[in-house]
Amino acid sequence: MRVLVTGAAGFIGSHLVDRLLTDGHDVAGLDDLSTGRLGNLADARRAGGLSFSRFDLLSGDLAGLVAKERPEVVCHLAAQMDVRRSVADPLHDTRVNVLGTVNLLDACVRAGVRKVVFASSGGTIYGQPTVLPVTERAALHPTSPYGAAKVAGETYLGAYRALHGLGSTSLALGNVYGPRQDPHGEAGVVAIFARALLARAPTTVYGDGTSSRDYVHVEDVADAFVRVLGPVGDGRRLNVGTGTATTVRELHRLLATAVGAPDEPAFAPSRLGELQAVSLDSSALRRATGWTPRVPLVEGLAGTVDAVRREGA
Numbered sequence: 001m002r003v004l005v006t007g008a009a010g011f012i013g014s015h016l017v018d019r020l021l022t023d024g025h026d027v028a029g030l031d032d033l034s035t036g037r038l039g040n041l042a043d044a045r046r047a048g049g050l051s052f053s054r055f056d057l058l059s060g061d062l063a064g065l066v067a068k069e070r071p072e073v074v075c076h077l078a079a080q081m082d083v084r085r086s087v088a089d090p091l092h093d094t095r096v097n098v099l100g101t102v103n104l105l106d107a108c109v110r111a112g113v114r115k116v117v118f119a120s121s122g123g124t125i126y127g128q129p130t131v132l133p134v135t136e137r138a139a140l141h142p143t144s145p146y147g148a149a150k151v152a153g154e155t156y157l158g159a160y161r162a163l164h165g166l167g168s169t170s171l172a173l174g175n176v177y178g179p180r181q182d183p184h185g186e187a188g189v190v191a192i193f194a195r196a197l198l199a200r201a202p203t204t205v206y207g208d209g210t211s212s213r214d215y216v217h218v219e220d221v222a223d224a225f226v227r228v229l230g231p232v233g234d235g236r237r238l239n240v241g242t243g244t245a246t247t248v249r250e251l252h253r254l255l256a257t258a259v260g261a262p263d264e265p266a267f268a269p270s271r272l273g274e275l276q277a278v279s280l281d282s283s284a285l286r287r288a289t290g291w292t293p294r295v296p297l298v299e300g301l302a303g304t305v306d307a308v309r310r311e312g313a
């Protein structure tokens with residue numbers, strides 16, 4: 001199948017490109033390299049079969065590019081992915097995450113794309129859920145411009161489906177971690193702790209360490225995208241997480257163990273707007289596609305530490 005991945009040079013996008021190529025798909029990648037790195041696509045370039053374009057989602061020529069690439073499915077991961085930056089500069093976030101998405105959906109309709117798979121955010125669209133793990137039926141209460149833009153993206157997918165018959169699935173991702181991870185993303189704390197612990201630099205836990213997140217490995221996330229390329233999950237949002245909440249204090253302990261460093265973080269007051277706890281119920285995705293998270297957290301963190309060690313070497 002011909003698949004276009006937006007945000008292909010980013011953390012999750014590049015792993016998805018690798019997985020699609022391994023599965024024998026014909027892959028086109030688009031990225032403006034604002035946070036993504038061409039180095040993330042080194043394996044894909046070695047494997048062959050990837051056509052990459054440095055391109056801005058907001059470009060007036062996007063429709064021309066999508067028409068030229070003629071993908072059957074578009075996996076839309078390009079985004080401004082820093083929640084704190086969305087608070088500091090909500091207009092920039094809206095431009096990339098809302099207008100960029102609308103520009104892409106328009107281009108997809110014109111090019112006759114069958115389906116768009118959208119990277120939504122289970123960690124922000126529900127706000128602080130009252131019941132954990134949260135299911136797709138929970139009310140949407142984003143508390144940041146970033147979360148609001150993800151809800152807007154999902155809403156536009158629904159509108160384009162109704163108007164133009166464009167197929168779509170939104171994957172509401174947990175806190176994604178793994179090799180190539182950027183410290184600024186939603187699960188950036190894994191990269192921040194891993195780098196600091198390897199350098200024997202001080203680490204800081206904000207709050208009392210009890211706030212918790214659903215950490216899901218990037219290869220499991222790529223697997224979820226691959227499983228919904230067909231008609232499965234059409235018109236739906238599906239959560240992608242492990243269902244387990246890990247506290248930031250426990251995460252620090254696991255990473256310190258993986259590094260072989262002392263587990264002695266400093267503590268600082270919690271940051272404004274931080275949620276206390278999120279974990280995602282992914283049973284709808286499991287029922288629809290058979291997906292289940294395969295990488296245990298301890299193993300995934302050890303692999304991430306090894307990758308950070310190699311990058312620094």
Ligand SMILES: NC(=O)c1ccc[n+]([C@@H]2O[C@H](COP(=O)([O-])OP(=O)(O)OC[C@H]3O[C@@H](n4cnc5c(N)ncnc54)[C@H](O)[C@@H]3O)[C@@H](O)[C@H]2O)c1
Pocket residue numbers: 006007008009010011012013030031032033034035036037055056057058076077078079080081096100119120121122123172173174175176177182185186187
């Ligand atoms: N990392 C997580 O924990 C997480 C959780 C939930 C959802 N997501 C979503 O998954 C997607 C990928 O996130 P990531 O963590 O890999 O982040 P990332 O920053 O590594 O990837 C995003 C990519 O989009 C590119 N990009 C940004 N603006 C662009 C533009 N205007 N035109 C073209 N390309 C542009 C960047 O260069 C980057 O390569 C994002 O949509 C993000 O919101 C991530």
